[in-house]
Amino acid sequence: MRILRLALAAAIAFAPLPALAAESTAPLLTSDWSFAGPFGTYDLPTARRGLQVYAEVCAACHGLKLVAYRNLIALGLTDDEAKALAAKAEVQDGPDDAGAMFMRPAVLADRFVPPFPNDNASRAANGGSLPPDLSLITKARKGGADYLYSLLQGYEEPPAGVTVAPGMNYNKFFAGHQIAMPAPLMDDFVQYADGTKATVQQMSHDVAEFLMWAAEPHLSVRKSIGFGVMIFLVLLTGLFYATKRSVWRDVH
């Protein structure tokens, strides 16, 4: 019995996996990320441009519920700029003295207000597909910022012989190649205040940098602590070595 069960378990464990994705996706594009490498940090002007792309384009469908408006001050926005951005959205508050809930403009302490009140409303407005919240998307997808950067630039005509289902769009970097999100960016879709030309590539880079910051705002602190710890460990190793030599000096 036991043998049989073992054999069965082995057969299941070593059975060839069914092909998961019928077609493989194209190799990801990469960009010159300021946050790459052991000493990389975010480039704040880039991340602020990315915030503009998120706010003017992506926020129509995607939430960013883990980021509060006050967090934007860390990106170099002034209090007033962050307040003005918050005030464009409305949140439900209350109850007031009469027990009724009411709407008020968002303030710095509020999190980014989602475009839809719940997932069902979001699906209903997007042909049945759910635009995921983008707060942690660079951590939730293999390839992180590279994936986002590629996905936004991966729209193209389907190759001959491939039919795209109604309501779907062909994207060479999306698993299965058919994505419900229509190409969200077009050249000059936003106007950057710093004069940077808003090409699709530039906007994809900027919004990926912003969403990387959103998912890991303390990256530079983490890296500098890591570096400090490495230096400490090297010094400590030297100290241990010297102590060992001194303690064992008389043993031959």
Ligand code: HEC
């Ligand atoms: C018109 C609505 C709409 C806009 C605008 C939009 N998206 Fe989407 N997005 C969607 C929908 C719907 C999906 C779900 C697609 C699916 O599952 O097929 C999606 C999916 C995604 C995904 C997940 C892909 C995956 O691997 O699962 C990412 C990342 C994404 N969008 C990023 C963005 C960014 C960044 C912007 C702004 C530049 C943006 N989207 C603008 C509707 C939108």
